[in-house]
Amino acid sequence: xxxxxxxxxxxxxxxxxxxxxxxxxxxxxxxxxxxxxxxxxxxxxxxxxxxxxxxxxxxxxxxxxxxxxxxxxxxxxxxxxxxxxxxxxxxxxxxxxxxxxxxxxxxxxxxxx
Amino acid sequence: xxxxxxxxxxxxxxxxxxxxxxxxxxxxxxxxxxxxxxxxxxxxxxxxxxxxxxxxxxxxxxxxxxxxxxxxxxxxxxxxxxxxxxxxxxxxxxxxxxxxxxxxxxxxxxxxxx
Numbered sequence: 001x002x003x004x005x006x007x008x009x010x011x012x013x014x015x016x017x018x019x020x021x022x023x024x025x026x027x028x029x030x031x032x033x034x035x036x037x038x039x040x041x042x043x044x045x046x047x048x049x050x051x052x053x054x055x056x057x058x059x060x061x062x063x064x065x066x067x068x069x070x071x072x073x074x075x076x077x078x079x080x081x082x083x084x085x086x087x088x089x090x091x092x093x094x095x096x097x098x099x100x101x102x103x104x105x106x107x108x109x110x111x112x113x
Numbered sequence: 114x115x116x117x118x119x120x121x122x123x124x125x126x127x128x129x130x131x132x133x134x135x136x137x138x139x140x141x142x143x144x145x146x147x148x149x150x151x152x153x154x155x156x157x158x159x160x161x162x163x164x165x166x167x168x169x170x171x172x173x174x175x176x177x178x179x180x181x182x183x184x185x186x187x188x189x190x191x192x193x194x195x196x197x198x199x200x201x202x203x204x205x206x207x208x209x210x211x212x213x214x215x216x217x218x219x220x221x222x223x224x225x226x227x
Contacts, residue, residue: 033214040122042204042219048212058214088156092214096163099146100208102215104158 003027006091006105013085013112019078021108023091032074033102036060037088046089049074078110085112115140117205119218126195127226133180134190134221136205142166145208147181148215149190152202161203164188192223200225 004025013019023032031050035043045058049068063082068074078085088109095103117138126132138147149161164172164181171179176196180189192199202222206215 031213040219042117042217043215044217045209045214048214050213056212090158092158094213095160099163099165100213100215101146101148101160101163102158103160107156109156 004091004093004103004105006089006108008108009106011108011110013110015112016080018080019085019110021076021078021089021091021110023074023076023105025072025074025093027093028071029093030071031094032068033092034058034064034066034074034076035090035092037090037107043090046076085110115207115209115216117207117216117218119203119205119221121221122219123222123224125224125226126192126199128195128197130195131191131193132195132223134192134203134205134223136188136190136218138186138188138205138207138218140186140207140210142208142210147179147188148206149177149179149188150204150206150217151199152204152220153198153200158204162190195225197225197227199223 007022033048034046044060047066049055065077090107091105092102095101145166147164151159151161162174176193178191202220204220205218
């Protein structure tokens with residue numbers, strides 16, 4: 001089944017703990033993106049990677065870290081430095097040739113208790 | 114910097130009626146695409162419609178159509194014959210130059226009344 005898979009769908013963690021969200025794709029895309037969604041805020045870019053072993057900060061990268069060791073994987077770590085980590089996190093890959101269209105995973109809901 | 118503004122946080126429509134969601138944007142690009150995404154309660158982001166800026170003809174996908182005014186940088190979404198399944202958050206988006214990501218508006222929550 002081709003596409004993009006995010007896991008886990010729901011995650012609960014205690015304050016101060018690091019959490020890693022998984023994003024895997026099997027469509028052989030070079031680029032991958034992480035967004036955060038809060039109520040009333042739309043989607044905001046956290047990090048993106050346009051090629052293996054390289055990634056760039058987005059608009060709200062503070063308190064997050066990523067890696068891109070394999071083309072198919074782009075995990076996001078929410079660190080204890082993120083002041084308000086409770087949110088919905090979406091991973092995306094390009095769809096369409098050069099249009100800018102993105103195809104999204106189903107998302108991960110992180111709740112910090 | 115590119116921006117996307119959706120001025121209607123919430124909208125409501127009667128089933129079978131027509132509703133229009135507004136979006137304005139700012140970009141320095143001359144050739145670009147514009148997008149409307151739907152996010153139902155499942156929270157899966159689904160592409161509703163795309164518009165190529167160099168095409169004067171407004172895009173249409175079944176009951177969904179856009180009113181694209183390039184000079185005014187306006188990109189509204191019209192939903193005809195609204196159905197209960199159209200209830201969702203709707204986001205307008207424009208590509209960010211050089212990065213491949215999309216910049217999103219804050220969304221419009223659409224309710225459909227039976």
